[in-house]
Amino acid sequence: MIRQTVCALTAVACITGAAWAQDKQSIVTVVKVIGVNWFTRMGEGVKEFGAANASVATSMVGPAQGDPAQQLRVIEDLVAKKSSAIAVVPMDPSTIEGVLKRAMERGIVVVTHEADTARNTQADIEAFDNTAFGARLNDRLAKCMGESGKWTTFVGSLGSRTHMQWASGGAGNAAKYPKMALVDAHNETFDNANKAYEKAKEILRKHPDIEGFQGSSAIDAIGIGRAVEEAGLQHKTCVFGVGLPQDAGKYLETGAIDGISFWDPKDAGLVMNQVAKLLLDGKPITDGMNLGTRGYDKVSVKKGPGKGVVITGQAWVDVDKSNYKQYPF
Amino acid sequence: MAFTPGPLVRAKDWLVRRPSAFTLLLIVALCAVVGGINPVFFQMSNLFDMARACVVVGLFALGVLIVLAAGGLDVSFTAIAALCMYAITKAVLRYAPGTPIAVILLAGAVGGALLGALNGLLVHALQTPSLIVTIGTQYLYRGLLLTFVGTSLFMNIPASMEAFGTLALIDRVSAQGTRSVLPAFVLVLAAAAALTWWLLNRTLMGRAVFAIGGSLSIAQRLGYRLRTVQVFVFAYAGLLAGVAGIVHVSSNRMASPFDLHGMELDVIAAVILGGARITGGNGTVAGTLLGVVLVTLVNNVLILVGVPSTWQKVIVGSFIVLAGAFFAIRRSR
Numbered sequence: 012m013i014r015q016t017v018c019a020l021t022a023v024a025c026i027t028g029a030a031w032a033q034d035k036q037s038i039v040t041v042v043k044v045i046g047v048n049w050f051t052r053m054g055e056g057v058k059e060f061g062a063a064n065a066s067v068a069t070s071m072v073g074p075a076q077g078d079p080a081q082q083l084r085v086i087e088d089l090v091a092k093k094s095s096a097i098a099v100v101p102m103d104p105s106t107i108e109g110v111l112k113r114a115m116e117r118g119i120v121v122v123t124h125e126a127d128t129a130r131n132t133q134a135d136i137e138a139f140d141n142t143a144f145g146a147r148l149n150d151r152l153a154k155c156m157g158e159s160g161k162w163t164t165f166v167g168s169l170g171s172r173t174h175m176q177w178a179s180g181g182a183g184n185a186a187k188y189p190k191m192a193l194v195d196a197h198n199e200t201f202d203n204a205n206k207a208y209e210k211a212k213e214i215l216r217k218h219p220d221i222e223g224f225q226g227s228s229a230i231d232a233i234g235i236g237r238a239v240e241e242a243g244l245q246h247k248t249c250v251f252g253v254g255l256p257q258d259a260g261k262y263l264e265t266g267a268i269d270g271i272s273f274w275d276p277k278d279a280g281l282v283m284n285q286v287a288k289l290l291l292d293g294k295p296i297t298d299g300m301n302l303g304t305r306g307y308d309k310v311s312v313k314k315g316p317g318k319g320v321v322i323t324g325q326a327w328v329d330v331d332k333s334n335y336k337q338y339p340f
Numbered sequence: 341m342a343f344t345p346g347p348l349v350r351a352k353d354w355l356v357r358r359p360s361a362f363t364l365l366l367i368v369a370l371c372a373v374v375g376g377i378n379p380v381f382f383q384m385s386n387l388f389d390m391a392r393a394c395v396v397v398g399l400f401a402l403g404v405l406i407v408l409a410a411g412g413l414d415v416s417f418t419a420i421a422a423l424c425m426y427a428i429t430k431a432v433l434r435y436a437p438g439t440p441i442a443v444i445l446l447a448g449a450v451g452g453a454l455l456g457a458l459n460g461l462l463v464h465a466l467q468t469p470s471l472i473v474t475i476g477t478q479y480l481y482r483g484l485l486l487t488f489v490g491t492s493l494f495m496n497i498p499a500s501m502e503a504f505g506t507l508a509l510i511d512r513v514s515a516q517g518t519r520s521v522l523p524a525f526v527l528v529l530a531a532a533a534a535l536t537w538w539l540l541n542r543t544l545m546g547r548a549v550f551a552i553g554g555s556l557s558i559a560q561r562l563g564y565r566l567r568t569v570q571v572f573v574f575a576y577a578g579l580l581a582g583v584a585g586i587v588h589v590s591s592n593r594m595a596s597p598f599d600l601h602g603m604e605l606d607v608i609a610a611v612i613l614g615g616a617r618i619t620g621g622n623g624t625v626a627g628t629l630l631g632v633v634l635v636t637l638v639n640n641v642l643i644l645v646g647v648p649s650t651w652q653k654v655i656v657g658s659f660i661v662l663a664g665a666f667f668a669i670r671r672s673r
Contacts, residue, residue, distance in 0.1 A: 044598070045491065046598075048493065051492060075482065197648075204592060205592055208592070216383065216385060217378065217643060233495075233594065241519065241521060242519050243517070244518060257495075258493065260495070
């Protein structure tokens with residue numbers, strides 16, 4: 012009897028031991044699209060977290076094109092492989108609700124970024140309040156335009172909730188200025204600089220007196236900037252958008268783009284993995300806690316639309332011609 | 341008393357014989373409607389922008405035309421263009437920043453032709469429908485690009501490409517102080533159209549292309565070599581795609597490996613709307629160019645007309661379906 016118990020216990024110990032040995036936690040970060048500078052920078056944060064935490068294997072995957080259906084397939088693969096945690100930046104949050112639900116049912120920790128409507132997530136991380144960010148960007152645009160004139164908004168895709176929130180936040184802010192008029196809002200660019208350029212040209216043709224552009228996709232401002240520069244209007248128009256200093260630099264120099272705002276994707280990558288790790292270890296996430304990364308040192312934690320929480324930082328960075336070189340990415 | 345057909349029947353017959361006339365009618369009707377809604381449409385700057393937007397699509401479409409005429413189908417041209425443009429731009433920047441544009445264009449043409457020739461050889465060797473082969477090579481070329489060449493966009497393209505992209509044929513400043521430019525690279529499309537027309541209408545190869553596209557068994561009995569023709573048409577489509585890629589980077593003033601993706605169907609739609617048959621054996625350069633103008637027009641006037649952004653895709657899709665339906669009905673008679 013005793014011998015049997017010992018045997019059984021030994022067996023159990025062996026099995027758990029084996030499981031322990033191979034059970035290095037894996038956190039996989041799924042981005043919208045692999046290889047663009049923005050997500051390459053995010054990858055640095057993912058790597059850094061992995062290097063600093065020996066017990067965690069971090070990696071980053073994503074589709075080769077910005078396509079919600081392809082991103083869905085990538086996540087389905089990860090659920091089948093059963094990673095310990097998935098940290099995803101959804102292209103279109105509604106597309107992947109089902110697969111995230113399945114992931115959680117299988118015991119996988121799910122963290123999202125830029126998707127505060129996602130119901131099937133344990134924690135959604137927002138660099139900042141999107142409406143406030145859009146309003147902030149628009150406030151810079153309004154100052155540049157002298158608080159009057161026609162302006163318009165561009166979005167990478169109409170299904171991208173954050174882009175739509177920034178654009179609406181901008182519109183909400185501009186409503187404070189009776190002399191500012193929003194025309195032909197939400198021009199869709201499909202995250203393609205050439206499309207942004209063609210649409211900007213068309214807007215310039217329809218409204219030759221337009222004074223302001225607010226872009227959302229990381230390449231909107233680049234496309235708009237080129238159209239403005241070619242038309243010789245860099246001193247008559249104000250272009251503000253979201254983007255990376257390195258990409259927008261050429262047009263910041265000439266004045267075709269007047270300013271950009273962004274959050275550092277590297278920090279977002281770090282924080283996503285940090286939160287995934289906390290959840291894996293069963294630690295609580297509390298309002299006002301410090302996640303140890305710049306801009307996320309005193310986060311607000313609110314109940315999200317589903318069972319999870321929404322974690323919001325204040326991690327925005329505003330740059331213009333004078334200071335963009337301080338950000339080498 | 342002999343029966344003479346009424347004018348309506350005659351008009352219909354004339355349209356059936358000249359599909360590109362219908363495309364032209366559509367273009368004229370569309371211009372009239374758009375210009376009626378917003379007179380801004382008739383500005384010179386609009387014409388310049390249309391011409392600019394047509395160049396890359398037009399180069400692709402001429403390549404698709406010659407493949408379609410030979411009874412094949414190619415969807416890998418955007419991947420060929422992306423691979424050529426990105427790899428060549430990167431190489432020039434790194435190893436020979438002073439390379440003149442003529443050499444860069446030539447490199448694009450040669451690189452594209454080689455990748456296209458590989459398509460042709462595969463289509464011939466595998467005896468598979470070319471659609472399947474080129475779907476495969478599209479993934480292959482794009483995969484090679486993203487895996488081995490690079491994935492990040494860069495804004496600092498070689499000076500000669502920048503100069504080529506900004507070189508103006510006509511440069512006007514409007515009363516409001518807005519510059520509008522007709523870029524010199526529209527000449528690339530003109531040259532490619534002339535060359536393609538000459539190939540299809542004045543050479544033995546052109547005759548072989550239509551013969552094989554029309555009826556393979558008869559063409560083979562006549563002694564046309566299928567392999568030569570297949571390799572040629574795909575290589576030619578690749579050549580035009582490589583050149584289109586270089587033009588795209590020059591005009592965009594940035595190189596992004598993700599650009600051009602997703603244009604395949606737009607381009608094929610343009611060629612079909614230009615009157616070429618998807619089953620092969622016919623198609624004209626003039627018709628194809630009209631089809632390109634039509635598709636570009638629909639894509640670039642929706643803001644002018646005031647269509648809200650959420651509706652734009654619906655309009656483009658419906659337009660292609662309706663125009664495509666007309667061609668299908670025309671053929672079934």
